[in-house]
Amino acid sequence: QKEVEQDPxxxxxxxxxxxxxxxxxxxxxxxxxxxxRQYSRKGPELLMYTYSSGNKEDGRFTAQVDKSSKxxxxxxxxxxxxxxATYLCAMSAQGGSEKLVFGKGTKLTxxx
Amino acid sequence: xxGVSQTPSNKVTEKGKYVELRCDPIxxxxxxxxxxxxxxxxxEFLIYFQGTGAADDSxxxxxxxxxxxxxxxxxxLKIQRTERGDSAVYLCASSLMGxxxxxxxxxxxxxxxxxTVL
Numbered sequence: 001q002k003e004v005e006q007d008p009x010x011x012x013x014x015x016x017x018x019x020x021x022x023x024x025x026x027x028x029x030x031x032x033x034x035x036x037r038q039y040s041r042k043g044p045e046l047l048m049y050t051y052s053s054g055n056k057e058d059g060r061f062t063a064q065v066d067k068s069s070k071x072x073x074x075x076x077x078x079x080x081x082x083x084x085a086t087y088l089c090a091m092s093a094q095g096g097s098e099k100l101v102f103g104k105g106t107k108l109t110x111x112x
Numbered sequence: 113x114x115g116v117s118q119t120p121s122n123k124v125t126e127k128g129k130y131v132e133l134r135c136d137p138i139x140x141x142x143x144x145x146x147x148x149x150x151x152x153x154x155x156e157f158l159i160y161f162q163g164t165g166a167a168d169d170s171x172x173x174x175x176x177x178x179x180x181x182x183x184x185x186x187x188x189l190k191i192q193r194t195e196r197g198d199s200a201v202y203l204c205a206s207s208l209m210g211x212x213x214x215x216x217x218x219x220x221x222x223x224x225x226x227x228t229v230l
Contacts, residue, residue: 004154006154008152034218041223042223043116043203043205043221043222043223043224044155044203044219044221045220045221046218046219049218088154088155090154098143098145098160098162098167098168099157099160099168099170099171100155100157100219101157102147102154102155102156103154104152104153104154105153105154
């Protein structure tokens with residue numbers, strides 16, 4: 001079993017839809033949870049960062065972490081064609097580990 | 113430049129050849145990372161530098177892979193005796209201080225060096 005599991009999709013939605021992306025993980029030491037967005041042939045860029053459990057909202061994006069279920073989610077409201085990209089979850093353990101463990105990424109297409 | 117710069121953007125080489133990939137991080141960023149991303153996969157950690165020293169090289173797959181950062185800025189990833197399985201995009205990232213220094217895990221990635229081994 002991989003440390004981080006993420007459904008690769010692809011996921012195709014109409015403009016304006018609510019998108020739900022998620023990852024599960026097996027390592028209970030993970031404390032830092034991130035969502036990165038990657039456009040084609042570009043490097044990933046950080047969208048959301050959460051430490052430990054809880055919710056975090058930033059504009060149209062909401063990140064949720066449920067450590068008891070080892071499950072994290074990213075919600076995108078009012079999705080736009082410019083949101084079309086691959087979304088990668090990433091995690092890191094407590095204790096100063098610098099190693100981010102990424103999921104496979106979910107490829108999202110928002111159709112106008 | 114303002115972002116992380118990686119050269120070359122594309123490299124095609126033959127099996128068995130030696131390859132060097134260069135990364136120029138954001139000015140002032142002490143933490144530098146190399147990741148490898150195969151087609152359809154997420155980035156996979158290779159090595160992390162804090163300053164000039166390799167603080168964690170646990171992701172390097174074998175002794176054909178080596179990385180240096182002699183002056184604490186530019187880094188070079190070196191691959192000896194390349195194999196077809198080394199074909200991937202090699203991503204470099206930098207951050208101001210890293211997680212241990214109180215950072216948020218925000219890594220600033222370059223666009224990557226796409227390596228193809230024939």
